[in-house]
Amino acid sequence: MLNKLRAKMLSLQFRSIRRAVIILIAQIPKDLERAITFGDALNHFLMISPFRPLFKFSIPKNIKVNVHDLTFDSPIISASFKDDISSLLQWQLIGIGGITYKTVLKMPSKGNLRPRIQEVSHDGNYAILNSLGLPTKGVKKFLPQINNKKLTKFNRPIGISIGGNSFEEYLSVFREIDHHLNTIDFSQFFYEINISCPNTDDGKCLSDDLESLKNLIIKFRDISSRMIVVKVSPDSTNEEVLKVCEILSDFSKTAINIGNTKYVKASDVGLSSKTFSKEGGGLSGKSLYSNTLRMVKLVASNYDLPIIATGGISSYDNVKELLDNGASLTGMATLLVSDPFQIPLINYRLAND
Numbered sequence: 001m002l003n004k005l006r007a008k009m010l011s012l013q014f015r016s017i018r019r020a021v022i023i024l025i026a027q028i029p030k031d032l033e034r035a036i037t038f039g040d041a042l043n044h045f046l047m048i049s050p051f052r053p054l055f056k057f058s059i060p061k062n063i064k065v066n067v068h069d070l071t072f073d074s075p076i077i078s079a080s081f082k083d084d085i086s087s088l089l090q091w092q093l094i095g096i097g098g099i100t101y102k103t104v105l106k107m108p109s110k111g112n113l114r115p116r117i118q119e120v121s122h123d124g125n126y127a128i129l130n131s132l133g134l135p136t137k138g139v140k141k142f143l144p145q146i147n148n149k150k151l152t153k154f155n156r157p158i159g160i161s162i163g164g165n166s167f168e169e170y171l172s173v174f175r176e177i178d179h180h181l182n183t184i185d186f187s188q189f190f191y192e193i194n195i196s197c198p199n200t201d202d203g204k205c206l207s208d209d210l211e212s213l214k215n216l217i218i219k220f221r222d223i224s225s226r227m228i229v230v231k232v233s234p235d236s237t238n239e240e241v242l243k244v245c246e247i248l249s250d251f252s253k254t255a256i257n258i259g260n261t262k263y264v265k266a267s268d269v270g271l272s273s274k275t276f277s278k279e280g281g282g283l284s285g286k287s288l289y290s291n292t293l294r295m296v297k298l299v300a301s302n303y304d305l306p307i308i309a310t311g312g313i314s315s316y317d318n319v320k321e322l323l324d325n326g327a328s329l330t331g332m333a334t335l336l337v338s339d340p341f342q343i344p345l346i347n348y349r350l351a352n353d
């Protein structure tokens with residue numbers, strides 16, 4: 001009861017502070033990234049300050065989910081979109097069942113030009129449009145942080161999202177990471193292959209070449225026995241998603257993540273070339289939800305494959321509906337930045353089901 005009240009109060013405070021920060025520092029010129037940078041710094045300060053215990057919520061014991069050999073303390077996990085330890089730590093404290101690192105590429109990359117992330121309204125819903133272009137510190141700099149003790153001490157699964165501009169790049173990043181993981185005394189790691197890349201310039205993706213995807217999974221499986229997830233795009237057709245499931249079904253310990261952001265033209269959500277550097281980007285937030293549910297139903301009725309439902313989840317009702325329709329886990333990004341204290345509240349309601 002007291003914890004619920006604390007979560008509700010923190011949610012209210014968080015949303016007001018977030019709104020104030022956005023109004024004060026991200027409106028003129030309009031660029032949400034300034035507010036994100038400020039918010040990340042503030043969160044980092046909180047995570048090393050004596051206020052940290054305020055964020056801690058335990059997860060009820062009866063909502064654990066096993067997927068293959070991994071145990072998620074809650075069916076809610078963070079989608080791949082952040083890699084700073086303080087954000088991941090905040091979500092662990094709040095009661096996330098597992099985390100996924102932002103997609104890592106082989107070489108460091110700054111991503112696209114700013115402004116490349118903005119708040120927008122889509123179908124009357126709060127949404128985020130991003131064309132970050134997969135900024136990454138590159139695999140070499142990423143390796144030392146993978147087993148950060150602050151994160152592994154929760155003993156909840158940690159996903160590593162792998163991206164690439166070619167088959168060889170995916171494989172090379174995977175090899176380096178797997179080699180590193182084999183030296184670490186923490187067993188709850190899994191891999192996620194990011195085949196959808198709405199933000200890369202040439203538009204070429206592994207999702208356009210499923211034969212290569214299959215060959216890549218063959219290589220991954222030869223090297224590692226850890227769970228392999230493939231994350232598809234909501235822009236994929238039913239046939240493409242089912243084909244990915246068919247490929248995954250031929251391997252042990254695989255799962256599908258449905259899905260990534262949806263490509264939308266910037267001008268269709270009220271942005272101009274001054275407020276968005278690219279013609280379009282990946283939309284996230286509530287308006288993805290109906291497609292996420294539709295795809296979960298499609299996959300669950302055709303394949304016996306663990307499903308991570310991601311895209312537009314913003315409430316207990318969404319989580320419950322997805323789990324009832326065949327999802328094993330639910331991934332979140334937008335809710336974690338707009339109202340993270342919903343996580344303990346959803347966990348408590350799931351525990352009472």
Ligand SMILES: Cc1cc2nc3c(=O)[nH]c(=O)nc-3n(C[C@H](O)[C@H](O)[C@H](O)COP(=O)(O)O)c2cc1C
Pocket residue numbers: 079080081082102103117128130132134161194231259260261283284285286288310311312313331332333334335
């Ligand atoms: C700012 C931002 C960055 C993202 N970066 C990645 C990424 O690196 N890799 C990836 O697979 N998905 C990435 N995503 C997509 C999210 O993981 C998630 O699939 C998508 O936002 C839909 O979920 P949501 O509606 O809960 O936000 C990103 C999303 C956002 C908003």
